[in-house]
Amino acid sequence: MELGLSSTSDNSVQKLDPRTKLCLLIAISLIMVGGKTVGVEYILRVICAAIPFVLLLTVRHIKSALIYVMLLGLSVFCEGSVIPNISGAPNLILMILCGIISRFVPGYMMGWYTVRSTSVSEFMTAMDRMRVPYFITIPFSVMFRYFPTLGEEYRSIHDAMKMREIGQSVKNPFIYIEYVLVPIMMSTVRIADELSAASLTKGLCAGGKRTHICQISIKFYDWLLMLGSLVMIVLFFVF
Amino acid sequence: MERKFEIKDLITAGIFTALYFAVTFAVACIGFIPIVMVFMPLIGPIFTGIPLMLYFSKIKHFGMITITSVIIAILMFITGHPYPIFIFCIGAGLLTELVLKAGDYQSIRSCVLGSSTFSLWMLGMVIAFFFGFRESYLNSLVDGYGQEYVDKMSEYTPTWVFFTMIAMCIVGGLIGGLLGAKVLKKHFRKAGIV
Numbered sequence: 280m281e282l283g284l285s286s287t288s289d290n291s292v293q294k295l296d297p298r299t300k301l302c303l304l305i306a307i308s309l310i311m312v313g314g315k316t317v318g319v320e321y322i323l324r325v326i327c328a329a330i331p332f333v334l335l336l337t338v339r340h341i342k343s344a345l346i347y348v349m350l351l352g353l354s355v356f357c358e359g360s361v362i363p364n365i366s367g368a369p370n371l372i373l374m375i376l377c378g379i380i381s382r383f384v385p386g387y388m389m390g391w392y393t394v395r396s397t398s399v400s401e402f403m404t405a406m407d408r409m410r411v412p413y414f415i416t417i418p419f420s421v422m423f424r425y426f427p428t429l430g431e432e433y434r435s436i437h438d439a440m441k442m443r444e445i446g447q448s449v450k451n452p453f454i455y456i457e458y459v460l461v462p463i464m465m466s467t468v469r470i471a472d473e474l475s476a477a478s479l480t481k482g483l484c485a486g487g488k489r490t491h492i493c494q495i496s497i498k499f500y501d502w503l504l505m506l507g508s509l510v511m512i513v514l515f516f517v518f
Numbered sequence: 519m520e521r522k523f524e525i526k527d528l529i530t531a532g533i534f535t536a537l538y539f540a541v542t543f544a545v546a547c548i549g550f551i552p553i554v555m556v557f558m559p560l561i562g563p564i565f566t567g568i569p570l571m572l573y574f575s576k577i578k579h580f581g582m583i584t585i586t587s588v589i590i591a592i593l594m595f596i597t598g599h600p601y602p603i604f605i606f607c608i609g610a611g612l613l614t615e616l617v618l619k620a621g622d623y624q625s626i627r628s629c630v631l632g633s634s635t636f637s638l639w640m641l642g643m644v645i646a647f648f649f650g651f652r653e654s655y656l657n658s659l660v661d662g663y664g665q666e667y668v669d670k671m672s673e674y675t676p677t678w679v680f681f682t683m684i685a686m687c688i689v690g691g692l693i694g695g696l697l698g699a700k701v702l703k704k705h706f707r708k709a710g711i712v
Contacts, residue, residue: 304596305596371667374666374667375667379547383597386597413528414581414585415585415588415589417525417528417529417532418528418529418585418589419532421532421533421536422533422535422589425532425533425536425537426536426540429537429540456568460569460701461701461705464537465705465706465709467533467534467569468572468711471529471534471576474529475526475529475530478525478526479525479526484524484525484526
């Protein structure tokens, strides 16, 4: 499993509370997607873009952190010095591409970090403490667990299609979608059944209060980061 | 058939919401091209209708669609859409719930209809271009994407387009639902999954 709510919790020193991560995630995606690139909001954008990089370094995902910085740097460079010098269709395409990268990639990386560094148990416990009802938390944790599987399934289907030499030869997009989507849907049904069997075994249906052994608590730097993201959101709406 | 709401239903809701969201996201990525953006409410539901129909066929209890719509609303809000997305998502979810309930969660016809009512949540994605949100949203796009892009966007989206988008959602949802029903019939009924 490459990513996804990891089943084992890592023991890095700077362990953030899931609630802090959520706070940061909301702040980053609000500011990066909707923000302007002038004045105070420019500074906010720089801070927001830096947060996922630092956090990825703390969990020692140096490769993805570097890729992230390179991608972001490239798109900022293009926006700054390439786009004003060209015009017409290439300008529009490059503009849209860079716009998407510089807006969505930081939020996406933050989400990736959140999912990657939080175990299902920690997530559930934190949500429980926030008094989020279980009929929201269970689908949510299942969902985050399922996204990476979806990618894996897609790659296997792609490989299988290549092996049988179909794929490139399919010109009709509807046929292609059918070839990809139907196997994915098949495996989705199977995985749903398997997961509910697993949850039955774990006694999720038994009712009663859920217990846990993971330690989560809001520490000093959690308060600091939460306060920071709150300040950023307030600044973002004021300006 | 048991009538109780179970953990199994929550897991089904989670998994199919993930699938639905992934397909929506893939389709939405091509929606950045200005002219495609306008037809997004038509194109989107056609593709998302296929997994949605499979999900509908798995629904046996009241409330699952509402949960899906709440989750989509939260995800969309986190990925930077304005707050009206909550109203649209949850409204569309409840409406679909009623449509499915009317068919007793069995009839294919109400599933197809439900696919079109559920697609109405996509209006929440494009609401930023219309009414009170228009000016500020377009202004915020200017320094991100440039004046040229914004001019194109505002040219394509006068207010009346919003009402055609409602129609597009419904028609797209119907096409998607019918397509989904066809796929289910062709592949899944034979395999005994539905």
